[in-house]
Structures are given as C-alpha cells and as structure tokens.
Amino acid sequence: MSRRGGPAEVNAGSMADIAFLLLIFFLVTTTIETDAGLDRMLPPIEPPTEEPPVIKEKNIFTVNINRNGQLLVEDELTDIKSLREKAMAFLDNGGAPSGSPEYCSYCKGKRLAESSDNPAKAIISLKNDRETKYSTYITVQNELVGAYNELRNREAQRLYKRDFTDMEAEYLNPETDASRKEDLKEKVKRIQELFPQKLSEAETGSSN
Amino acid sequence: MSKFAKKKDAGLPAVNTASLPDIVFMLLFFFMTVTVMKDNTLKVENTLPNASETKKLEKKDRVIYIYVGEPTSQYKAQFGDEARIQLNDKFSSPSDVGDYILQERAKKPQELQNVLTTALKVDKNANMGLISDIKQQLREVNALKVNYTTYDGDAFNNLQ
Numbered sequence: 132m133s134r135r136g137g138p139a140e141v142n143a144g145s146m147a148d149i150a151f152l153l154l155i156f157f158l159v160t161t162t163i164e165t166d167a168g169l170d171r172m173l174p175p176i177e178p179p180t181e182e183p184p185v186i187k188e189k190n191i192f193t194v195n196i197n198r199n200g201q202l203l204v205e206d207e208l209t210d211i212k213s214l215r216e217k218a219m220a221f222l223d224n225g226g227a228p229s230g231s232p233e234y235c236s237y238c239k240g241k242r243l244a245e246s247s248d249n250p251a252k253a254i255i256s257l258k259n260d261r262e263t264k265y266s267t268y269i270t271v272q273n274e275l276v277g278a279y280n281e282l283r284n285r286e287a288q289r290l291y292k293r294d295f296t297d298m299e300a301e302y303l304n305p306e307t308d309a310s311r312k313e314d315l316k317e318k319v320k321r322i323q324e325l326f327p328q329k330l331s332e333a334e335t336g337s338s339n
Numbered sequence: 340m341s342k343f344a345k346k347k348d349a350g351l352p353a354v355n356t357a358s359l360p361d362i363v364f365m366l367l368f369f370f371m372t373v374t375v376m377k378d379n380t381l382k383v384e385n386t387l388p389n390a391s392e393t394k395k396l397e398k399k400d401r402v403i404y405i406y407v408g409e410p411t412s413q414y415k416a417q418f419g420d421e422a423r424i425q426l427n428d429k430f431s432s433p434s435d436v437g438d439y440i441l442q443e444r445a446k447k448p449q450e451l452q453n454v455l456t457t458a459l460k461v462d463k464n465a466n467m468g469l470i471s472d473i474k475q476q477l478r479e480v481n482a483l484k485v486n487y488t489t490y491d492g493d494a495f496n497n498l499q
Contacts, residue, residue: 144356150363157367161374167393168458168488176478200498211498261468265461266388266497268470269487273390273494280392296392305397332474 169272174331190247192221192255196271198262211270218278221246222253222326237286237325250282254329275330282326287318295322375399383408383425388463389492396486401455403443403482405436407469408462422465424473433472437480444482456484463497 177183194214195203202209204217224246225238235249247253255275259268280296287295301307302315385408396402406425410418414430423430426439444452457477461470477485 146360147356147363150360150367154363154367154370157370157374160377161370162377163373164375165387165460165488165490166396166399166458167491168396168486169390169392170394170456170484170486173474173478173483173485175481175483212495259467259471261466261471263467264463265465265467265470266463268467269388269390269463269489270494270497272487273392273489276392300395303394303397 169269169276171272171330186254187248187252189226189245190252190254192218192247192253194255194257194271194275196257196259196263196267198260200264200267202271211267211274214271215274215278215281218255218275219282221255222250222278223282224253225249237289239285250326251324254331257330257332259332276328279326279328283322286325287322290321291318295319298322379425379428381406381411381425382414382428382430383410383423384462384464385460386463387460387488387490388494388497390487390489390494391492393489393491394486396456396458396488400447401451402486403440403455403457404460405439405457405473406460407465407473409464422462422469424469433469433476436473436476440477440480440482454484455482456486457482458486458488460488 193203193205197203202211202214204214209217220240223238223240225235225240225242225248226244226246227233227235227248233248233252238249240246257271257275259271283295287293287298291298298315299319302312302319307315383406385406407422408425409415409420409422410430418430424433424436425431426435431439440457444455447455459470459473474485477483
C-alpha cells in the first residue's frame with residue numbers, strides 16, 4: 132500500500148503538542164506591558180529660606196478636587212467635562228493690553244482684564260484631597276494636559292502645518308535620525324515656549 | 340472474492356491535523372512578539388485608569404516601576420484590603436520609596452542616572468493620600484520625572 136500511495140506521511144501529531152507547550156510557557160512568563168502614560172515633572176524641594184515669588188491672583192487658575200470627586204474651579208463648582216474648555220480659555224486669554232511688553236500676539240482668547248496676562252504667566256494650581264480617588268485625579272490631569280496640547284497643536288498648525296503632539300512624539304522616538312531630530316527640537320521648543328506648561332500642585336490637604 | 344467487492348471499512352478515517360501546529364505556531368509567534376518577560380509578579384490589583392493625552396515611555400532601561408493597589412485575593416488575609424505599595428517583590432510602606440529609588444538608581448549605569456523616569460502604576464481605586472506620600476518621597480530623593488502609567492482610552496471612563 133505505502134509504495135503505491137506516494138511517499139509516506141510523516142506523523143506530525145506531536146508537533147502541535149510541542150508548539151502548545153511553548154505557547155503556554157510564553158503565556159505564563161510574559162505580560163503585555165502598558166508603557167504609555169501622562170508624563171509629569173514634580174517640583175523640586177525648595178530651600179525653606181527662599182521667598183516664594185509673588186504671583187498675581189489673576190494669573191492663577193485654581194482647581195480643587197474634593198474627596199467625592201467634585202471639582203471647584205476658580206471657586207465655582209464645575210463639571211469635569213467643561214474643565215478643558217475653561218483651562219483653555221484661561222491660558223489663551225492674553226489679558227495684557229496691546230503695547231505692553233507682556234502682550235500676547237498669538238492669543239485668540241477674550242482678553243479679559245481679570246484673567247491671565249499671557250500664557251507664559253498663567254499658572255494652573257491643582258489641589259486634591261487625600262481621599263480623592265486616583266482615577267479622578269488622572270482624569271483632571273488628563274484634561275489639563277489636554278488643554279495645553281490643544282493650544283500647542285493650534286500654534287503648531289499655524290506655524291508648521293503639523294500637530295505639536297505629533298512632532299513631539301517623533302522627536303522623542305529613539306528611531307528618528309539625528310538630523311531630523313535637530314530640526315524638530317527647535318520647533319518643539321518654540322511651541323513649548325509659546326505655551327509653557329505651568330502646572331503646580333500644592334501639597335495635599337488632609338481633609339476638607 | 341469478486342472484483343467489485345466493497346473494501347473493508349477500516350473505521351473512521353483519521354482527521355487531518357497537519358495544520359494544527361501551524362495555527363499554534365502562529366499564536367506562539369504573536370505572543371513572542373507582543374509581550375515582554377515578566378520581571379516581577381504583581382501582588383496588587385492593577386487596573387490602570389484611562390487617559391487620552393499619553394506619551395509613550397521609551398527605553399525600558401531608564402524606567403523604575405512602582406506598583407500601587409489593593410493586595411490580590413491571596414494576600415488579602417495577610418495584608419488587608421487597603422491599597423499598598425509594591426516595590427520589587429514585596430509590600431512596602433511609603434517611607435521605603437526613597438531608599439528603593441536610590442538603590443535602583445545606583446544599579447543603573449552612570450550616564451543614565453540623571454535621566455531616569457519613575458513609572459507609577461497605580462490602581463484606579465487607590466486614594467491620592469498614598470500617591471501624595473510617594474510623590475513627596477520622590478521629591479526628597481530628587482527623582483522628579485514621573486509617568487502616571489495609564490491605558491489609552493477616554494479619560495471620562497474613569498468616573499463611572
């Protein structure tokens with residue numbers, strides 16, 4: 132029979148078992164890593180003798196999160212969904228009168244005198260309770276970073292016809308070659324200077 | 340025997356399983372390429388929150404991981420169900436974080452010691468109190484670059 136039915140078939144039944152064994156080994160010893168997140172810089176500890184710089188009240192945008200996850204933005208109870216909009220309006224306000232050295236030429240805000248002078252001066256101050264849930268905190272952080280990113284994207288589109296987040300990702304990617312990086316570095320820096328991220332976090336209050 | 344007699348039926352013919360190894364190998368290669376080796380077993384719950392404005396953590400060798408969350412069910416009896424910090428393979432208190440960072444930093448090559456990032460992998464149900472303690476510790480040892488590791492997704496999903 133075998134001579135007539137062509138070459139004999141190799142029994143590959145155990146190959147599947149071996150492959151399964153390998154597969155199961157990889158399943159148990161490895162994980163799918165999540166390696167993306169919100170990058171933040173913590174403030175360095177200042178020497179106690181140093182006087183804190185005086186900041187005008189109108190240049191500070193206060194965000195308070197209480198233990199129930201409610202938001203108090205500029206002394207006003209706010210829904211988290213409108214936080215990004217409010218933060219953008221504050222950063223983009225450009226309240227300094229035209230002609231003054233602080234005048235912001237690229238701002239498209241309402242230029243209210245009682246809100247921030249220009250984006251470089253504007254500071255967002257975030258405060259949270261010890262009982263605040265981490266997920267709420269991340270949502271707030273995400274919205275604030277999102278506000279900066281949207282404004283930066285707008286400027287990057289105007290100047291370089293490209294999104295800022297896109298440029299930054301390419302700049303930070305280790306596979307990008309050096310000459311391209313050099314070129315991007317300048318652009319990224321320029322945009323960052325237009326809207327510097329000034330997000331300060333007060334030390335956490337024990338309860339309120 | 341007649342020429343046209345029916346051949347003896349030798350039971351059911353075997354199912355051809357030749358393509359089974361191929362399929363399994365395909366799965367195997369998928370897992371080999373998308374996963375990385377575990378370097379420590381998680382003893383805490385670690386469902387990360389979602390965020391949309393994320394940045395990728397490049398270069399694994401420049402990252403120090405800190406895990407925070409409730410102990411998993413097998414450790415609950417021993418460690419309670421309050422969120423805890425896991426450094427390397429053991430539960431730790433917030434005051435150990437500074438030492439841990441310094442130790443890990445000393446293990447890295449000289450030229451990387453100033454560019455390290457601390458990745459905080461925190462369960463979304465943890466309280467900010469613990470995180471604030473960790474942040475304070477990080478500031479004290481001057482490890483100022485942090486990354487709140489999150490899943491990609493809509494941040495408002497966190498609120499439900």
